[in-house]
Amino acid sequence: MGIYTIFRRELTSYFLTPLAYIFIVIFLAMAGTFTFFVGNFFGRGQADLQPFFQFHPWLYLFLIPAITMRLWAEERKTGSIELLLTLPISMTDAVLGKFLAAWCFTGIALALTFPMWITVNILGYPDNGAIVAGYAGSFLMAGSFLAVGAAISPLTKNQVIAFVVTSVVCFVFTVGGTGVVLNFFTGWAPTLVVDTVAQMSFMTHFNAISRGVIDARDMVYFASVIGFFLFANVIFVDLKKAG
Amino acid sequence: MAEMIAIDGLTKRFGAHTAVDDISFSVNRGEVLGFLGPNGAGKSTTMKMITGFLAPTAGTAKVCGFDIQDSPIEAKKKIGYLPEGAPAYPDMTPAAFLDFIARVRNVDGALRKRRIADAVEKTQLGEVLYQSIDTLSKGFKRRVGLAQALLHDPEVLVLDEPTDGLDPNQKHEVRGLIKAMSYDKAIVISTHILEEVDAICTRAMVIAGGRIVADGTPVELEQLSRHYNAVAVRLEDEADTDAVKAALERVDGALSVEANKYAGVLTVYPKDARSLIAEVGQVMRHGRWKVAEIRVERGHLDEVFRRITQA
Missing domain, CATH: 3.40.50.300 (P-loop containing nucleotide triphosphate hydrolases)
Structure with missing residues (x-):
């Protein structure tokens, strides 16, 4: 299976360089810092992981582009893209294999936050269903960030450009649901427009899921975002591979 | 297949x-x-x-x-x-x-x-x-x-x-x-x-x-090279150069004879890439000139390459 072989190589390659370890350590350290110091985990006196999950979009905003910036930019720069795309696999296999490996890697980092879950269960009686939903939502949102970054990566050979552009695009998707963007529209634009903009935001859907409400619409939203950007990814790789 | x-x-x-x-x-x-x-x-x-x-x-x-x-x-x-x-x-x-x-x-x-x-x-x-x-x-x-x-x-x-x-x-x-x-x-x-x-x-x-x-x-x-089948002759005695050159120029099938930059070496270029080694040998024997070395050149690919890619 082409996808599985690509997936396997990509996932292994994360651990060949310090990248994987640095990423995981920083992710865990930042997640902890935000939860306990900024999120006021103890002071709230509530046994839930709301303070933990609410900062995930902001963590992903600068950590996910660090994963995706190299996905295709590096292949283009070293020329290995020519090798990859002349192997007997389809372009879709290559795109999906890379994406799934990146998603799985992020999943590993996310799973390693399990002490947080244990902690909250020791301290009180949290709604574990809501925590599972929170993890699911966070994982889906990570997939969307990754799909955006994967699609942008083939557009440049320069990883720094890929990083910055991905961060900006993800930022727009993230803050779409907050006052920063919505205040700009409310007051003059019809409610329909304001709602549409809010609906396009990762934050709106993530917050809905992480409160423990698993709604099919939020799932469909993340799945569509991932699907759309992976489709764009295939097209961008095809357009830019020769340069 | x-x-x-x-x-x-x-x-x-x-x-x-x-x-x-x-x-x-x-x-x-x-x-x-x-x-x-x-x-x-x-x-x-x-x-x-x-x-x-x-x-x-x-x-x-x-x-x-x-x-x-x-x-x-x-x-x-x-x-x-x-x-x-x-x-x-x-x-x-x-x-x-x-x-x-x-x-x-x-x-x-x-x-x-x-x-x-x-x-x-x-x-x-x-x-x-x-x-x-x-x-x-x-x-x-x-x-x-x-x-x-x-x-x-x-x-x-x-x-x-x-x-x-x-x-x-x-x-x-x-x-x-x-x-x-x-x-x-x-x-x-x-x-x-x-x-x-x-x-x-x-x-x-x-x-x-x-x-x-x-x-x-x-x-x-x-064969597209002008050097193909050219015959290079190195004479023992440099003084013979002019006489040998004149004799070789009369060979049937020789396009031109060039004296090399090294004294006493002459190269006979053939018409239509034909082989001239027999004729050149005969001329040398006939004139009783002492020959140190005689060889048939192969074509120079780099010359062919330059000519056809720059045309």
């Missing part, structure tokens, strides 16, 4: 620039085709289209009967390809890299082990197998690329500058390797090194400005 690669009207345009302009040719089993041409002539672009990396603007490329555009997976299975610059994944070791390639190419189980060991032996990678590719010398990187291309024992090999960056001994090894494999494969190589064409190619094709400007056996290309 004898015709392993069939190219018909292949054209590639990048914007207004035509990199490859309506090229047609075919390569049979047992042939080693050498692509020659100046940088930017379209050699690599042609190879990229044959191997399915680039889609042609017009025309078709068929590998073992499979059109690279219509059935890319089947066609790619038949090809071993060494891209320009021998790219690989720098973080991997050759062992892991070859294992990955074998898996993608569905070489499984015991066969995978055997094929990898075989490719490693052929390209002499044994000593660096567990070092990251990043840290390898240019020569080893090139050989990793070669090993990767040979791994699945493909029927068609497309090698973009396979000996670039190798030292003379390694060049010799790789040429021997290509020659040994050539009897049951169709091989296309590109090179800047003209002696390589002589050493391994059964056929040479010169490309310039995206078009084929010459196509033939290496000997046929050499």
Whole structure:
């Protein structure tokens, strides 16, 4: 299976360089810092992981582009893209294999936050269903960030450009649901427009899921975002591979 | 099937620039085709289209009967390809890299082990197998690329500058390797090194400005050189030079006689590449001039190359 072989190589390659370890350590350290110091985990006196999950979009905003910036930019720069795309696999296999490996890697980092879950269960009686939903939502949102970054990566050979552009695009998707963007529209634009903009935001859907409400619409939203950007990814790789 | 690669009207345009302009040719089993041409002539672009990396603007490329555009997976299975610059994944070791390639190419189980060991032996990678590719010398990187291309024992090999960056001994090894494999494969190589064409190619094709400007056996290309079958004579006594020159100019079939920059050496250029050695020998014997050395020149490929690519 082409996808599985690509997936396997990509996932292994994360651990060949310090990248994987640095990423995981920083992710865990930042997640902890935000939860306990900024999120006021103890002071709230509530046994839930709301303070933990609410900062995930902001963590992903600068950590996910660090994963995706190299996905295709590096292949283009070293020329290995020519090798990859002349192997007997389809372009879709290559795109999906890379994406799934990146998603799985992020999943590993996310799973390693399990002490947080244990902690909250020791301290009180949290709604574990809501925590599972929170993890699911966070994982889906990570997939969307990754799909955006994967699609942008083939557009440049320069990883720094890929990083910055991905961060900006993800930022727009993230803050779409907050006052920063919505205040700009409310007051003059019809409610329909304001709602549409809010609906396009990762934050709106993530917050809905992480409160423990698993709604099919939020799932469909993340799945569509991932699907759309992976489709764009295939097209961008095809357009830019020769340069 | 004898015709392993069939190219018909292949054209590639990048914007207004035509990199490859309506090229047609075919390569049979047992042939080693050498692509020659100046940088930017379209050699690599042609190879990229044959191997399915680039889609042609017009025309078709068929590998073992499979059109690279219509059935890319089947066609790619038949090809071993060494891209320009021998790219690989720098973080991997050759062992892991070859294992990955074998898996993608569905070489499984015991066969995978055997094929990898075989490719490693052929390209002499044994000593660096567990070092990251990043840290390898240019020569080893090139050989990793070669090993990767040979791994699945493909029927068609497309090698973009396979000996670039190798030292003379390694060049010799790789040429021997290509020659040994050539009897049951169709091989296309590109090179800047003209002696390589002589050493391994059964056929040479010169490309310039995206078009084929010459196509033939290496000997046929050499025949296009004015040096082909020229006879060089070195005299024992330099004082004879003028007299000998006058006598040689009267030889039937001699186009011109040139005195070399070294005193006492004369070169007789023939008309129509005919052999003049007998006539020249006779003139020398007849005039009783003492000859230190007499030899028949072969064509100079680099001269032919310059003439046809700059025309």
